[in-house]
Amino acid sequence: AQSVSQHNHHVILSEAASLELGCNYSYGGTVNLFWYVQYPGQHLQLLLKYFSGDPLVKGIKGFEAEFIKSKFSFNLRKPSVQWSDTAEYFCAVNAYNTDKLIFGTGTRLQVFP
Amino acid sequence: DTGVSQNPRHKITKRGQNVTFRCDPISEHNRLYWYRQTLGQGPEFLTYFQNEAQLEKSRLLSDRFSAERPKGSFSTLEIQRTEQGDSAMYLCASSLDASGGYEQYFGPGTRLTVT
Numbered sequence: 001a002q003s004v005s006q007h008n009h010h011v012i013l014s015e016a017a018s019l020e021l022g023c024n025y026s027y028g029g030t031v032n033l034f035w036y037v038q039y040p041g042q043h044l045q046l047l048l049k050y051f052s053g054d055p056l057v058k059g060i061k062g063f064e065a066e067f068i069k070s071k072f073s074f075n076l077r078k079p080s081v082q083w084s085d086t087a088e089y090f091c092a093v094n095a096y097n098t099d100k101l102i103f104g105t106g107t108r109l110q111v112f113p
Numbered sequence: 114d115t116g117v118s119q120n121p122r123h124k125i126t127k128r129g130q131n132v133t134f135r136c137d138p139i140s141e142h143n144r145l146y147w148y149r150q151t152l153g154q155g156p157e158f159l160t161y162f163q164n165e166a167q168l169e170k171s172r173l174l175s176d177r178f179s180a181e182r183p184k185g186s187f188s189t190l191e192i193q194r195t196e197q198g199d200s201a202m203y204l205c206a207s208s209l210d211a212s213g214g215y216e217q218y219f220g221p222g223t224r225l226t227v228t
Contacts, residue, residue: 004155036219043117044156044204044219090155099144099208100169101217103155 002027004091006104013081013111021076021107023091033074034092034101035065044090050074061085086111115139117220119205125226126195133191134223138207145188146217147180148204156204162188163210195227 007022025031035047048059055067065076074091088108092101118137126132138145143164148156159178160170164185177195182188192199202224206217 034216043221044206046216046218049216092155098169100146100158100161100171101148101156102158103148105153106155 002093002095002102004093004102004104006089006091006107008107009105010108011110013109015083015111015113016080017111019076019078019081019085019109021089021091021109023074023076023104024072025074025091025093025102026072027093027095029095029097031093031095033065033067034094035059035063035074035076036090036092036103037087038090039087047076047089081109081111083111083113085109117205117207117218119203119220119223121223122221123224123226125228128197128227129194131191131193132195132225133189134203134205134225136188136190136205136207136220138187138205139218140186141209142207142218143185143210144208144217145182146206146208147188147190148206150202150204150222151200159190192225195225197227200225200227 003026005024033050036044037047038044048057050057050067058064063078067074088106090106091104120135146161147159150156160180162182165182177193180190202222204222205220208217
């Protein structure tokens with residue numbers, strides 16, 4: 001069965017620090033990969049996605065993620081976080097032959113000014 | 114607001130009662146998904162529809178759960194004989210067609226508390 005692992009459950013950073021959130025998935029076939037973000041009091045929204053092509057994808061608000069197929073990883077990065085990035089971040093995957101998303105357990109990011 | 118809407122936003126019910134939630138997807142989206150999220154976990158897939166057809170249902174979904182999308186527009190999720198373990202946030206999402214090719218847009222969720 002497919003699964004997604006997010007290794008960092010809670011990350012605390014100061015503003016301007018760099019961010020990297022880990023995501024690994026288990027599935028041997030073709031996958032689509034996503035990062036969703038949930039700001040306090042708001043609903044889930046898409047941060048970025050990878051379907052094919054360049055393994056380095058850029059999303060909104062300066063976020064990017066790199067798909068490394070050999071490592072089954074899709075880590076999220078941002079060079080300089082802001083207080084407004086405080087949120088919960090979810091990595092998700094779906095296999096090419098299904099539309100359901102399999103989510104990781106999420107990483108809670110707190111950024112202090 | 115033309116996003117996904119869900120009603121009610123909160124529901125408190127006593128164990129053993131039936132509850133029904135509604136989801137209105139983005140109007141041009143023909144795929145509709147239900148997920149459940151408990152504290153400290155990511156959303157967990159329950160079921161999804163393409164138009165009015167229910168295409169997949171999670172094996173985790175007990176017989177007490179049923180979902181419909183009768184006219185291919187809004188959807189309802191009913192839980193019969195609720196149990197305390199059903200307490201969770203129930204999320205609805207919608208998307209355009211194409212196998213995994215399009216973003217799922219999520220609604221605000223319905224928080225269910227079973228006492």
